[in-house]
Amino acid sequence: MDISTSLFVLTASLALVTGQTSQRLGACPTLGCVFPPDQADFLPGQYFDLRLEVHAPVNGSEAFNDGEPDENFSVIISKEGGEAKSIAEFFDIAEPAIEKWDFSWYEDLFAEDADTPSVVNVASKIYRRLAIYEPGNYVVELSYYGDKKTTAEWVVRPLATEKKAKNVILFIGDGMTTNMITAARLLGHNSINGKYQSLLQLDKFPVLGHQMTHSIDSFITDSANSASALYSGHKSTVNAMGVYADSSPDAFDDPKVETIVELLKRTWDSAWGAVSTAAISDATPIALTGHSRSRYQYGSLVDQALNSVTNYTWTNQGGPDVWFGGGAEQFYPGDGSYEGKDYYEAFAQAGYDISLNKTSLLEMGNSRKALGVFCQSHLPVWLDRNVYTENLADFENDPLGSESPALDLPGLKEMTLKAVDILHHRGGKKGFFLMSEGASIDKQMHALDYDRALGDLLELDDTVRATINHLKAIGELENTLVLVTSDHGHGFDVFGGVDTKYLAEAETGRQKRTAVGVYERSGLSQYTVPMEGVSYNTGPNFPVNWDPRYTFAQGLAADPDRRENYRVHKSGPRSPVSSTPGFDEVEDGLFVDAEDATDGFVVNGTLPVTEASGVHSLTDVAVFAMGPCQEMFGGVYGNVDVFYKMASCLGLAWPDGTPPKPIGGGFGNETRKG
């Protein structure tokens, strides 16, 4: 936030924002950058790095000072009503050296087409591993180029240190919206005259909230950034996690913020784990421990999970007690693993039991740390693992790296229940934190494969149901805050019914659309109606027929070109577009996949023609809460607030700079970890 109040500055910022969809650097509209930036919140005692940058654009609309960045910038910090001090004095640390680099960007699409980048020279400093212990409002003021100032107002939140919940289980339905939850209910649960005869487990949660998912510097988020907000209380930039994205070339030197598992480990020495139907190195699970501007540094991020941050002094989160998912290509030695090393071996050396299939998962003991990697890439989805099982043989996803298929696969439920047992055993009186992710709700919505996405949503719901029952059985339900939320949405909805027989037989695209029945013609769901010869034995909370004649008319607001017949894709996950022979994928873009839904009608998309899939959307997402502190999760709030609510419930705040003192925290763990 620029606090100069002259008209000049106002005009200057007006000029800047007109090109804002392309940004020089997110969260830094001025030429001086403070990260964490204006409006950042902190947990008392939470570690963070402070990055300062001064920009000198060489060319383009912002060209300034002949491209010479001011190396003599200065920075002060003050608590509201208190004295301003230098950063070195305030935090009692040494002054870091100046760093310099340059980067370039395109001011808009016209500049991109013309290949006229704007170059920026940068002078920077970074102060590492700081913490503010006293709650209150703080102001950081960066002065540069003589009279220019950039200020950041920070809030260190006032928070209790009492541990009200022994355990927290955070379920994340990746990309899951209220619209999808509604559709999944209609798929999996029978109703008579409009009254459901059974409900989703989510429908039974006592407290409901909405969280806002937008990024710090764009209103649509990705899963790294949004997971990081949930885990750290700091919004970030698309593809970044555990850091504010700076402009330097190094993806691992950006200013870090401490995450919930780091705080939990150093505060209470609790157990923690992550379970996902994605690759375990995928954004949502890896953001618990990852500190990088790039989610695509999979191998390095797996190393960070095991060994914590190693290039700087930082909290050691001890490595996950439980880590279950896909993503074997980051574990067997090769191109995908960090420095080509064998990470199965590295985890084994660190004392982990390792499981590579469902059979051994279920046989694992509960006392040792556990790594379960069941396939390459993401786990095949619930629909392929439970209904169209013959598709599994088409995958080349053996967890040891061969091209054979992984056939002995657990689902989210098996992984999560096993994780609870291990964490319960290992956490003991210290409790545990578990993140369990239904990842392919998102991944299959990207592919416009609505059936596979909703099947995985039903799997998530079934997992939540089983987990609550299991917590009850082991006597931990009343000690455990159970949350189910999402990280962002897709603009999905169901808008009617489809007579797929009529659609298939109609001859033109426009005639086929007559098969879509809206309002009273949507009729009743046929997915829960038993039909002779059709039974999948997938349990009471799943459809009894995935391929009825009357299906759902459904889709996204954001699409690539595609062909729709509104039927389940029996032979494997959908691929709506493909590159087309005779056309250049980048120059000409993608077209409808010649093999997808061949009896359907073509719909041209609304996205750039180079996009192969649907994209994330803006919508707030739901938070379902039950257990200790549930009352904190009603109403509407930011995704970062999910972190502060969990942190408050877990007593993670360090309200003074002294080592943690013994306090009555309940659950028999009478001392905070030193």
Next chain:
Amino acid sequence: MDISTSLFVLTASLALVTGQTSQRLGACPTLGCVFPPDQADFLPGQYFDLRLEVHAPVNGSEAFNDGEPDENFSVIISKEGGEAKSIAEFFDIAEPAIEKWDFSWYEDLFAEDADTPSVVNVASKIYRRLAIYEPGNYVVELSYYGDKKTTAEWVVRPLATEKKAKNVILFIGDGMTTNMITAARLLGHNSINGKYQSLLQLDKFPVLGHQMTHSIDSFITDSANSASALYSGHKSTVNAMGVYADSSPDAFDDPKVETIVELLKRTWDSAWGAVSTAAISDATPIALTGHSRSRYQYGSLVDQALNSVTNYTWTNQGGPDVWFGGGAEQFYPGDGSYEGKDYYEAFAQAGYDISLNKTSLLEMGNSRKALGVFCQSHLPVWLDRNVYTENLADFENDPLGSESPALDLPGLKEMTLKAVDILHHRGGKKGFFLMSEGASIDKQMHALDYDRALGDLLELDDTVRATINHLKAIGELENTLVLVTSDHGHGFDVFGGVDTKYLAEAETGRQKRTAVGVYERSGLSQYTVPMEGVSYNTGPNFPVNWDPRYTFAQGLAADPDRRENYRVHKSGPRSPVSSTPGFDEVEDGLFVDAEDATDGFVVNGTLPVTEASGVHSLTDVAVFAMGPCQEMFGGVYGNVDVFYKMASCLGLAWPDGTPPKPIGGGFGNETRKG
């Protein structure tokens, strides 16, 4: 629900459901129909009619008994654990006469194309104005054709009779989803580095819930049906309100259920009113008093609002104390009014003050009943009333019926605040109920005019804010349950940003799509950024610029053909499709409007080509609650539960058959009305 358990019946019902998207009669899959049907809920003492039908299909897949319906059907009712009695005995009324009629339907789209209707002969009885006072479970059993039975299990809910809220204000954002609320927040409120500097009023409500909106007999609802569920606790059929839709030809003889304003009037003699930016005869406001299978009987429904049900003995709701909206064509004498009569005159005769413009609305006293009809059809939307005001002159909507424009128009806020004053005065210690509807959120989403829809959502939010402040000022805030919810959704979302300059200048449809920026390229909202020469003075909770270069990429999952340039339609509401010269609108369907968004790219739709607009969607919608009983509105529930929660909070249950007794109901009104 058919209770015969033979395999024969199971097979028969399987055969039936395969054609269920076309239905013989909603909520009656068997040949014997009971309305209210199986799974119906009732408030203790709530009036209802009981309709029984026996069907004899003459032809088609269900042909039975040579098309002769069994006139000797019998029906019994029993309370759980009690003795079965005939309806006449149980309710102490006379046995009604048999009625007979026939109707026809198409079993599917193939039958429709071939014009081969299925004809059904019907024998029926209706028992009118019944009530069950004792809470509990009841079973109604209809026996016909010798061995066939249809049963309906009913629940009369156990409910308190204490009045916990003096007043209830129910705001309905028609068609409003969480996705739209998120988009409106981004439009109207500024954020810095991801933290909003101001919020929607909705964001400040302490309690949040979700309600399921589906119909009784189709999973997509319309606004009549869903409003009726909110007001009566009974789900119904598309286009129906205050009744279960039977198969008879008369749209006003269907079995009725009592609504909240009827119950409130006869229980507490409170004041009540409705305000809408739609025609006041439109589904959402008129369903408070309307009892008809057809929402399109506008004139008759206005008569029902003024005079209550007149063709049968029924509760007299006394006529609205306040009734503000559009829809003048049902008031001035002519084709649109009931029997061509002058309803301005009829309301005046009934003691109403009448206002036809904003000036006289604001000057009205608070003591007399008030009718305000400000234009023909629906009110022009907030964007045209406040930003692009020159468009108002293009309307031919004078409330007296001439073709001149209505220019002196109130908004939802002025109407609602005036309504509160009048209801507060007239209700006195007896309190009041007000329904206030932001109608064009829905209507403009239908038209794919996202800016106009979201503008009206911001107007609704601004009205809620002003109403809460006003309630505080008049000392009624703590006595008033304030609810904000919706009746259904549209599959809308924002999925990125758009460089409209680049889009306009690109030459092909596929090139234009490059202008859509997703994820980090969505950038920041430009609608809240002041720009030289652009200021609408529409207040702090609205955009400062509706036409920035960088706009939102947004849309629906269900569309007609259309052309998108993602810019505000300055010259008036959008019309995405039109009939095309040389083509037949019914035979050939609709095509992109040649005059809409001419610099945009064409997207073909997913809806039948005869659909002129987007359609409703499945999604659960949010319920925001504050005030007495707010704690009842958390979690997930059906739209009918909104009625039971409100009725419980207002003490509307009659738990015994005797006249209401004096009880301590608070608020000084010590007796229930006799």
